[in-house]
Amino acid sequence: MHSTPVRDPQAVKGVTFGLTAYVMWGCFPLFFALFEGIPAFEVLIHRILWSCLFLVGLITxxxxxxxxxxxxxxxRRLGRVLxxxxxxxxxxxxxxxxxxxxQVLQASLGYFLTPLINVALGMLVLREVMERLQLVALGLASLAIVIQFAMLGELPWISLLLALSFGSYGLFRKQVPLDGLxxxxxxxxxxFPLALLAITWLxxxxxxxxxxxxxxxxxLIASGVATALPLLAFAGAARRLRLSTLGFLMYINPTIQFLIALFIFGxxxxxxxxxxxxxxxxxxxxYSWSSWQSRPRQAVA
Incomplete structure (x- = not known):
C-alpha cells in the first residue's frame, strides 16, 4: 500500500507568494513602459512619494x-538605512x-548577475570563503563581461550598475535589523523630503x-502600490520557505524580463x-548547484 506524500500547506503558500512576487517584478518592464515621455527621474520621484504614502496606510x-x-x-543606525x-x-x-x-535586455542581465555579484561582495567585503564552483561561476561571469567589452568595445554599464547597486543594497540591508516592509x-x-523638494522644483x-x-x-500614483505589493508577497514567501528555494525562484524575475525584451519589445x-x-x-x-550541494552540510552543522 503506497502512502501519499503529505504537502506542507505553509510551503505551498510560500511558493505561491514567491511566484507572485517574482512574476510581478518580472513584469515591471510592461508597467514602466507605460510612462513613455516622462523622464525616469520624475517617475522615480513619484515612486518614492507614493510608495511612502501607501506604506503609511499599510503599516497602520x-x-x-x-x-x-x-x-x-x-x-545612529539611520545612517546605514539612508x-x-x-x-x-x-x-x-x-x-x-x-x-x-x-534596454531591458541589459536590465535582465543585471539581475542575472546579481547573485554572482553577491558572491564577489561576500568574498571581498565580508571575507567569506567561497566554494570552488562559486569562484568558477564568478570567473565565467567576469570573462563574459570582458568578452563583450573586447568584441563590442563597450561595457554593459546598465547591467553592471544594476547588479552592483542591488548587491550592495543587499549587503548593507543585512546589517539593518528591520523586516522588509x-x-x-x-x-x-x-x-521623502528630497522627493518632495524635487517634485516642487519640477x-x-x-x-x-x-x-x-x-x-x-x-x-504615477500606482507606481507606489506596484512597489509595495511584490515586497509583501516576497515577505510572505520568505517566512515560509528555505533560503535555497527562494534562491531558485529568484531567477524567474530576470527570465521574464529577458523574454519580454525579446518577444514584446523586439x-x-x-x-x-x-x-x-x-x-x-x-x-x-x-552557483546554484554549489549552493544546493552545500545545503545538507549546513543543515548538519
Missing part, C-alpha cells in the same frame, strides 16, 4: 508601527531609465507631468550578447 492597517518607531528612535535608501533609489531610477531607453518604509521616509519649472493627464497621473540580441548570457547562465547553474 497591519499594526506594524513598533519596529518603525524603534528604528526612528535610534538616529545608505540603503540611496542605493535602492539609484537602482530604481536606473531600471526605469533602462526600460524607457529600450518596515525597512522599505523607513528608506522611503528618509527619501512644478516650479513647469516641467511636471503630474495632474496634466488623468490616466498618467493615476499611473530588442535585438547579437551573437556576442547571446554568448555573454550563455556564459552567465552557466555561471548561475554552477
Amino acid at each position: 492597517l497591519l499594526k506594524r508601527w513598533t519596529p518603525v518607531i524603534s528604528a526612528l528612535k535610534q538616529p 545608505l540603503c535608501a540611496l542605493l535602492i533609489a539609484f537602482n530604481w531610477g536606473l531600471y526605469i531609465y533602462a526600460v524607457e531607453s529600450k 518596515s525597512g522599505l518604509f523607513v528608506e522611503t521616509l528618509l527619501l 512644478g516650479w519649472q513647469g516641467e511636471s507631468h503630474f495632474l496634466h493627464d488623468t490616466p498618467m497621473s493615476a499611473l 530588442e535585438s540580441l547579437g551573437v556576442i550578447q547571446l554568448a555573454t548570457f550563455i556564459m552567465i547562465w552557466l555561471g548561475l547553474a554552477l
Whole structure:
C-alpha cells in the first residue's frame, strides 16, 4: 500500500507568494513602459512619494508601527538605512531609465548577475570563503563581461550598475535589523523630503507631468502600490520557505524580463550578447548547484 506524500500547506503558500512576487517584478518592464515621455527621474520621484504614502496606510492597517518607531528612535543606525535608501533609489531610477531607453535586455542581465555579484561582495567585503564552483561561476561571469567589452568595445554599464547597486543594497540591508516592509518604509521616509523638494522644483519649472493627464497621473500614483505589493508577497514567501528555494525562484524575475525584451519589445540580441548570457547562465547553474550541494552540510552543522 503506497502512502501519499503529505504537502506542507505553509510551503505551498510560500511558493505561491514567491511566484507572485517574482512574476510581478518580472513584469515591471510592461508597467514602466507605460510612462513613455516622462523622464525616469520624475517617475522615480513619484515612486518614492507614493510608495511612502501607501506604506503609511499599510503599516497602520497591519499594526506594524513598533519596529518603525524603534528604528526612528535610534538616529545612529539611520545612517546605514539612508545608505540603503540611496542605493535602492539609484537602482530604481536606473531600471526605469533602462526600460524607457529600450534596454531591458541589459536590465535582465543585471539581475542575472546579481547573485554572482553577491558572491564577489561576500568574498571581498565580508571575507567569506567561497566554494570552488562559486569562484568558477564568478570567473565565467567576469570573462563574459570582458568578452563583450573586447568584441563590442563597450561595457554593459546598465547591467553592471544594476547588479552592483542591488548587491550592495543587499549587503548593507543585512546589517539593518528591520523586516522588509518596515525597512522599505523607513528608506522611503528618509527619501521623502528630497522627493518632495524635487517634485516642487519640477512644478516650479513647469516641467511636471503630474495632474496634466488623468490616466498618467493615476499611473504615477500606482507606481507606489506596484512597489509595495511584490515586497509583501516576497515577505510572505520568505517566512515560509528555505533560503535555497527562494534562491531558485529568484531567477524567474530576470527570465521574464529577458523574454519580454525579446518577444514584446523586439530588442535585438547579437551573437556576442547571446554568448555573454550563455556564459552567465552557466555561471548561475554552477552557483546554484554549489549552493544546493552545500545545503545538507549546513543543515548538519
